[in-house]
Amino acid sequence: MDTDTKRDGFRATAREALLAGVQGLVLAVVVLPCGVAFFALTLISLALIPVGIGLVTTPAVLTGVRALADARRRLAAQWCGIRIPAVYRPLPPGANPWTRTAALLRDPQVRRDVLWLPVDMTAGFFTALAPAVLVFFPIQGFLVAAGLWRANVRGPGDVYWYAFVPVTGQVSALGAAALGAVILAVGRRRTPSLLAAHFRLARTVIGAPDAALAERVRVLTETRQDAVDTSAAELRRIERDLHDGAQARLVAMGMDLGTIEMLVEQDPAQAKKLIAQARRNSAEALEELRDLVRGIHPPVLAERGLGDAVRALALRLPLPAEVTVELPGRADAPVESAAYFAVTEVLTNAVKHSGADRIWADVHHTGGRLRITVTDNGRGGAVTGAGSGLAGVERRLGTFDGVLAVSSPAGGPTMVTMEIPCVLS
Amino acid sequence: MRVVLAEDLFLLRDGLVRMLTAHGFEIVAAVESGPELSRALSELTPDVAVVDVRLPPTHTDEGLQCALAARRERPGLPVLVLSQHVEQLYARELLADGDGGIGYLLKDRVFDVEQFVDAVRRVAAGGTAMDPQVIQQLLSRRAGGDRPLDRLTPREREVLELMAQGRSNAGIAAQLVVTERAIAKHTSNIFAKLGLEVSDDDNRRVLAVLAHLDRDR
Numbered sequence: 063m064d065t066d067t068k069r070d071g072f073r074a075t076a077r078e079a080l081l082a083g084v085q086g087l088v089l090a091v092v093v094l095p096c097g098v099a100f101f102a103l104t105l106i107s108l109a110l111i112p113v114g115i116g117l118v119t120t121p122a123v124l125t126g127v128r129a130l131a132d133a134r135r136r137l138a139a140q141w142c143g144i145r146i147p148a149v150y151r152p153l154p155p156g157a158n159p160w161t162r163t164a165a166l167l168r169d170p171q172v173r174r175d176v177l178w179l180p181v182d183m184t185a186g187f188f189t190a191l192a193p194a195v196l197v198f199f200p201i202q203g204f205l206v207a208a209g210l211w212r213a214n215v216r217g218p219g220d221v222y223w224y225a226f227v228p229v230t231g232q233v234s235a236l237g238a239a240a241l242g243a244v245i246l247a248v249g250r251r252r253t254p255s256l257l258a259a260h261f262r263l264a265r266t267v268i269g270a271p272d273a274a275l276a277e278r279v280r281v282l283t284e285t286r287q288d289a290v291d292t293s294a295a296e297l298r299r300i301e302r303d304l305h306d307g308a309q310a311r312l313v314a315m316g317m318d319l320g321t322i323e324m325l326v327e328q329d330p331a332q333a334k335k336l337i338a339q340a341r342r343n344s345a346e347a348l349e350e351l352r353d354l355v356r357g358i359h360p361p362v363l364a365e366r367g368l369g370d371a372v373r374a375l376a377l378r379l380p381l382p383a384e385v386t387v388e389l390p391g392r393a394d395a396p397v398e399s400a401a402y403f404a405v406t407e408v409l410t411n412a413v414k415h416s417g418a419d420r421i422w423a424d425v426h427h428t429g430g431r432l433r434i435t436v437t438d439n440g441r442g443g444a445v446t447g448a449g450s451g452l453a454g455v456e457r458r459l460g461t462f463d464g465v466l467a468v469s470s471p472a473g474g475p476t477m478v479t480m481e482i483p484c485v486l487s
Numbered sequence: 488m489r490v491v492l493a494e495d496l497f498l499l500r501d502g503l504v505r506m507l508t509a510h511g512f513e514i515v516a517a518v519e520s521g522p523e524l525s526r527a528l529s530e531l532t533p534d535v536a537v538v539d540v541r542l543p544p545t546h547t548d549e550g551l552q553c554a555l556a557a558r559r560e561r562p563g564l565p566v567l568v569l570s571q572h573v574e575q576l577y578a579r580e581l582l583a584d585g586d587g588g589i590g591y592l593l594k595d596r597v598f599d600v601e602q603f604v605d606a607v608r609r610v611a612a613g614g615t616a617m618d619p620q621v622i623q624q625l626l627s628r629r630a631g632g633d634r635p636l637d638r639l640t641p642r643e644r645e646v647l648e649l650m651a652q653g654r655s656n657a658g659i660a661a662q663l664v665v666t667e668r669a670i671a672k673h674t675s676n677i678f679a680k681l682g683l684e685v686s687d688d689d690n691r692r693v694l695a696v697l698a699h700l701d702r703d704r
Contacts, residue, residue, distance in 0.1 A: 341598055348595050352572055361572045365541065365548040374576040378624060 075250055082253040083197025085141055089190035089260065097183035100127050104176055117159040124166050124176075131175045131268050134182075138261035142254075146265045147273030171270055178267040189260035196249030196256065199225075203242020211235040281460075289461040296358075303354050311347035315340045363402050367392045368432075371402050372425055381413055381421055388426035391486030400462055401432060401482060404455045408436045408478045411451050416440025416476055427486055434480045442474035452478070488611055491533040492517040493524040493550055494569070495542050503537065503597065510604045521549035528557040528564070535611035539594075540570040540577070551577060562586050567610045569594050575624045575701075578617065582697055587690045590616035590653075605658075615653035615693040622651045625700040635681045636700075643680070646673040651696050655689050 107123045110116035138144040151169045211229045214222035222229040224238035318340040325333040363371040369387035376383035418440030425434050446452045456466045464482035490512045494500040516527040520543040542549040554566040567590030581589045590610040597603045606616035649659045660667040678685045686692045
């Protein structure tokens with residue numbers, strides 16, 4: 063049993079070592095030609111910029127360089143689990159060759175990639191070759207001992223060098239085999255880490271030093287744009303609703319009142335009719351304003367907070383909905399509002415599309431996150447893709463670093479989970 | 488009839504005071520904030536309180552909370568709650584103690600002065616005045632499967648709606664332009680179909696119907 067485990071362990075390390083050797087060999091064989099070729103192409107292309115041709119070729123060549131670097135990043139992750147972060151700046155859309163080339167050359171990541179090429183074809187080549195050597199060189203030692211030495215040592219005075227061992231006969235050939243065995247023993251333990259060294263070297267040169275920060279900036283820029291767009295669209299909608307609704311009704315009422323003033327003595331019956339009409343108009347204006355207010359900031363939300371607002375919302379649904387709330391306090395008003403409208407959208411979706419006859423909503427706060435789950439027993443198959451209502455919800459939550467996850471297997475049930483990091487007061 | 492009025496907007500408060508005074512009510516206090524309302528309710532023992540949901544200082548549901556607190560101290564204290572919006576959630580809380588004397592109306596309802604004054608009188612007498620929008624919310628939902636409510640004829644549904652608002656048979660008859668006897672027949676049919684016990688007491692009848700509708704959702 064114990065020896066079995068030991069043997070299994072030995073086999074595993076041996077297999078790993080062999081694999082790393084092969085991978086190193088593949089890298090070394092591919093690295094040198096590709097690196098040299100792309101480095102040469104880049105230099106030529108850059109040199110040709112003044113004549114104009116370079117403007118066309120540089121972006122293409124740099125794209126190739128990026129592909130090469132990307133391939134190495136992928137291999138690093140797959141073979142050694144080493145993540146090499148990259149932050150390329152997005153190219154301006156519809157740019158002409160000059161601005162494209164300029165933008166590419168200004169990108170620090172592209173510059174790092176280009177500088178990496180000479181490093182990769184020298185130091186990179188050797189670090190990739192080392193594991194291969196550790197695995198394959200001993201084989202040569204064994205072959206020499208097995209008789210290969212005879213092919214090279216044809217007479218006395220002939221010396222065949224295996225590393226530092228001068229092979230002149232069978233005895234020294236066995237010495238070569240012994241050296242091979244020693245190298246193999248070392249290599250069995252060291253090859254994987256040598257391969258990892260190759261990728262670490264690559265990471266030092268092409269890894270973006272501030273990748274996490276850059277990613278954060280990208281997300282913030284994107285969500286800020288979404289927030290600005292959404293609020294601008296909201297304001298336009300509110301303006302239009304007021305303009306066509308309440309405002310128009312108040313104008314009509316004013317006109318009616320003017321007419322009534324004129325008619326009240328000559329034609330009291332007609333005046334009375336107009337008064338009734340004015341009252342109807344005012345009632346309708348109020349109704350429209352109420353709907354509008356509900357769409358901007360629902361009164362229950364302002365009065366009671368998220369929990370009761372969701373409860374009130376559930377009571378308005380045409381389906382039975384069970385709501386459980388566990389909130390020890392209230393979140394900031396903007397967070398509450400975003401969460402409320404997200405829940406509204408998800409519930410509306412469930413009512414409209416799921417075919418469910420029951421809905422459950424759960425609102426609670428744990429570990430610094432507001433978590434809302436909406437489940438229905440409908441037919442499932444909900445998606446978050448572009449154009450769906452859920453994508454809008456996702457964007458809206460994004461402004462608050464909130465996330466949305468959907469589990470909706472065909473046949474149901476559908477569960478939509480939303481999370482927003484926030485503190486309660 | 489002695490009324491305590493709580494409304495923070497001067498124009499509305501002034502209008503309500505004038506309207507109620509014109510209809511023979513005595514306004515013993517017209518206040519504009521929650522703490523003032525609490526004090527007025529406990530010190531002046533009015534016959535009915537007309538209260539806006541949202542009041543200073545918090546501008547949340549101060550008025551509603553004051554009214555509920557006052558009713559806990561004095562069960563059955565008639566309260567008519569006014570709001571710019573109606574929520575079934577709030578109606579449920581107001582009706583929860585089952586004591587009657589509860590009104591919950593949209594502010595728009597003051598446009599129809601006669602009906603509004605009638606509602607105040609009804610509530611003061613221990614009756615109910617629920618906004619038609621609340622009743623519609625109650626009736627709008629299908630609770631999955633077969634519901635007793637679905638067995639009502641359209642006319643019976645109409646009668647049920649008015650009944651749930653708190654109207655008496657006479658009031659319903661006047662509204663639908665039929666005889667009181669016809670309404671009485673409809674109501675007994677409705678009660679039979681919903682499986683409710685018939686009661687001659689108008690107030691208890693309304694509360695039973697509201698409780699049934701709320702349960703059914």
